[in-house]
Amino acid sequence: MSAVLKKFLLKIKENIIFILAFLVPAVILSCIFIGSEVYPFGDSIYLRSDCYHQYAPFYKELYRKITEGGNLTFSWNIGMGVNFSAIYSYYLASPINLLLGIIAPGGNVLLAIDFLIIVKTGLCGFSVAYYLTKKHNKKSLITILAGLFYAMSSYMVAFSWNIMWLDCLLLLPLITLGLEKLVKEKKYLLYTITLGIAIFSNYYIAIMICIYLVIYFLIQLFSSECEKNFKYFAGRIWLFAKYSLIAGGIGAVMILPALYALSYTASGEMNFPEIWSNYFSIMDMLSRSMMDVPVSIFNAHEPNLYCTVAVFMLVPMYCFSDKVNKSEKIGKIILIAILLVSFNTNIPNYIWHGFHFPNSLPARESFIYIFIIITMAYEAVIHLKDFTTRQIGACFAGAMVLFMIIEEHYVDTVDYPFQIVYVSAIFLSLYFILTLLYKNKRLHKNVVIYLLFIVAIAESTINGTQEEAFKVTGYSYYLEDNDGITAILDEIDDEDFYRVEKLDRKTKNDAAWNDYHGVSIFSSTANAGFTDFLGALGFEKSTNAYSYYGSTPFTSSLLSVRYVIGNSTESVPEDYMQLVGSDLASSRHLFKLDYTLPMGFMLPSYFEELWNMTGNNPFVIQNSFAQAATGIPDMFTQLDASNVNQTAYINVNEDSDVYIYVTTYIENIDYVAENTETEFYLSGSATGLKHRQIVHIGEVPAGTTVTVTTRDTDASTLQLYAYNLDTQVLDQVMAALSDEGLEVESYDDTRITGTITAMNSGVMYTSIIYDEGWKAYVDGEQVEITCIGGAMLGVPIEAGTHTVELKYTPEGFVLGWFITVGSIIILVCCVLYDWNKKKQLETAELDEEIDEDEDEDEETDHAADKVVKVDETDETNKTAEVSETAEDVEVEVGVDVELIKAEIDLQAENEEKIEN
DSSP states (O other): OOOOHHHHHHHHHTTTHHHHHHHHHHHHHHHHHHHHHHHHHEEOOOTTTTTIIHHHHHHHHHHHHHHHHTTTTTTTTSSSSEEEHHHIIIIIOOOGGHHHHSSSSGOHHHHHHHHHHHHHHHHHHHHHHHHHHHTTTOOOTTHHHHHHHHTTTTHHHTTTTOOHHHHHHHHHHHHHHHHHHHHHHOHHHHHEEEHHHHHHHHHHHHHHHHHHHHHHHHHHHHHSSSSHHHHHHHHHHHHHHHHHHHHHHTTTHHHHHHHHHHHBGGGGOOOOOOOBBBBBHHHHHTTSEEEEEEEOOOSSSOOOSSSSSTTTHHHHHHOOSSSSSSSHHHHHHHHHHHHHHHHHHHHHHHTTSSSSSOSSSSOOHHHHHHHHHHHHHHHHHHHHHHHGGHHHHHHHHHHHHHHHHHHHHHHHSSSOTTTTHHHHHHHHHHHHHHHHHHHOOOOOOHHHHHHHHHHHHHHHHHTSSSTTOOOOEHHHHHHHHHHHHHHHHOOOOOSSOEEEESSSSTTTHHHHHHTTSOOESSTTTBBHHHHHHHHHHHHHHHHHEOOSTTOHHHHHHTTTTTEEEESOSSSSSSEEEEEEEEETTEEEEEEEEEEEOSEEEEEEEHHHHHHHOSSSSSHHHHHHHHHHHOOOOOOOOEOOOEETTEEEEEEEOOEEEEEEEEESOOSSSEEEEEEETTTTTEEEEEEEEGGEEEEEEEEETTTEEEEEEEETTOOOOEEHHHHHHHHHHHHHHHHHHHHTOOEEEEOOSEEEEEEEEEESSSSEEEEEOOOTTEEEETTTTTEEOEEEEEEEEEEEEEEEEEEEEEEEOTTTHHHHHHHHHHHHHHHHHHHHHHHHHHHHHHHHHHHHHHHHHHHHHHHHHHHHHHHHHHSOOOGGGHHHHHHHHHHHHHHHHOOHHHHHHHHHHHHHHHHHHHOO
């Protein structure tokens, strides 16, 4: 066996606990995926909720940018063109994502996402084991189980699909270890680096970690064994503040652009609660710590607190132990109490979530609670020998009484099936029995450990396979139309700027997934102003999403949509679009719209004064836009409509292209247009109307009655607007606006150049969302951009022909880079300064030791000289003089002269032997 291999195997042996702490949860989750037939072991994929609708498309866009060299600050493929650095900082900033080109073979980001979830789950287990080992300076197999309970907690089971959060979860134990070292040993490097990476990776979860760190710092400050005085407190507070700021500075390149982007979103507003209120009882929360309790994902407030039922016995043992640090114990109990109150009351809940209430996915900070509970339970285990059997039995009995109370009050409901109490009681009993066997040495230690591993792995696996855990979706279904869409998009040969949309989307982020410039978006970073703009025009919109659904030929042209993709040719209005390509294998068809305005076109300078966006009638608002821009009125004309309860009737007196807008808050409608005289019949349905969108009924001949009904029983009446689109007027409006259009000559992710001829001075409307990161240059001179309709980018243009250039740099991006680089430089300087200072101290100490050794040598030589002189004088006075010398030397330097004499005699004998 080679020396290198021996060294490698030795390293594995030394770190086997950390390796197993990673592998055990990673293998368990892999087995769960295999059992769920997750690809490549079946035709499923673990994409849940937002991971399905947002993260996968965003990962695909990131993959393209990494592999094709795109710019990470802007993307045209998401929501009309968005600040991609804001999306990156919230969803994609994990450093490991930069390896997507490697871990996503052939662009298979779905497989990469599931792989990363498994890896990060394993790293959660590793980090807890590493923390406990270093904190207690003891390697123990129990740390593997502690890591398993953290990595397979109900928080992970519920939220592991939020892959961007997992970096912060796996870093939390390391950050905590770094903070402890900072307080106790004044070592700051681990704390600063891990906290900096956490803030960089996901600033949102990092907010919760930072709140926790303030509390935990106070716990460590008062529980440290260092001497407590003003210098100690001031020094540690300074270190904590200094290196926390440096860590925040490291993440500034992510934080600052995100903050600016959030100011444009619905989340940018803060509405601090005025009244303190609570959500549920303490018993409710304690029951959430039981095994197999259904995970809380889309509920309003219920936290996910389970990690292992053993904590019901071990945490009380920790609280009653006199072997743990008393101050730290009190601090952790207070921290747990603060967290429990935060889960249950509105104001702390609001603060922990970054001064916002979460939209489902409740108690997102509960992973901190789970981590602290696990550390408390572990300390009870390592002090197990100090507990009596009676004390352990009392804690076990108390837990069982609590289980009976929970059974009495909470089982047999939808949320709490009866088996949770019995399963929890069985596993807690097993832990109790194994604890007694280990303590009383009834079985060999290794046998008990093996049995403990079996029980713990079984517990975590059972909880991880509950009905609501790790739900999967169809792998083939998610990919079914990819090739077809790619094929028909390849048929487009237009070189200038245009947008494409799907009439039957899979998600609102299909454009990011399929690589085309789309309109729709679902993201926390959705621009609120543009969302309201689209809503006013009749498009579908919600708090953090908007889509192309609800378009009309006019509004579609305002957004520069030139092509649409559909799966049917029958429902497409032929007057507005023409079939230009098809993929028979996927039944996908490409249509080119007849009405598409340029990316930019001129509006009169007084346009904003004339355009009326008030009211809830999108047809009136569209008419107002057209008339303010061109002077041409009545693009839409109102039809006669009436309603009786849940039915509305539209009387069509002349041939019309009918559009309706339902104002009643309902989810769906059915409609029938029938004319017995002409034998005309048209029927259809529409859903998703709670987000308010225009519905196109179609072309209806004169004398037809359109009947609209709803299946929504919550609605007592059905109210709507009905209008006819006059295509002749639409033609005139389109011609007028197209006359002064921007001719795009070139564009990329962050730059657009083109020319425009303006007949009169005014404002160039662009189909670009207003963002102050855009800079406009007309004939090489920068001009001030304007905001049209509270949403769209406008550029002031004088009469004449001009070259226009638009450049984009996210707000705060440059400053963020300066702060990040500066913070790293400051940290490096601190490390070098401390390293140099340490070297100087070591050198000074070494010089002092050398000087002391030299002094001792000189004094020893001096004493030896005196002894030699004694030997050379009168032999009869030798003993007295030597004694006198010895006394002198011993007083001066403490040298044992008898020893010196013996050494001299021995040296003399050796010299005689050499001479002989």
